[in-house]
Amino acid sequence: MVVSPEKYQRGRVTWRKDHSKDLWSVRIAPEKRIEFEPGQYAHAEAVRAEAR
Numbered sequence: 001m002v003v004s005p006e007k008y009q010r011g012r013v014t015w016r017k018d019h020s021k022d023l024w025s026v027r028i029a030p031e032k033r034i035e036f037e038p039g040q041y042a043h044a045e046a047v048r049a050e051a052r
Contacts, residue, residue, distance in 0.1 A: 011044075 015027040028044065036042075 011028040011030040
């Protein structure tokens with residue numbers, strides 16, 4: 001499968017709220033503005049950051 005790079009971008013989690021041990025909400029700051037139309041959706045994939 002060929003992945004189209006213009007459909008993907010990185011983002012940074014700027015806020016997180018834990019509702020329970022396995023349910024949380026996040027706010028993400030994307031690299032560039034994302035325009036949405038009614039009925040569209042976005043998919044977010046989390047990649048674990050390396051320990052600092």
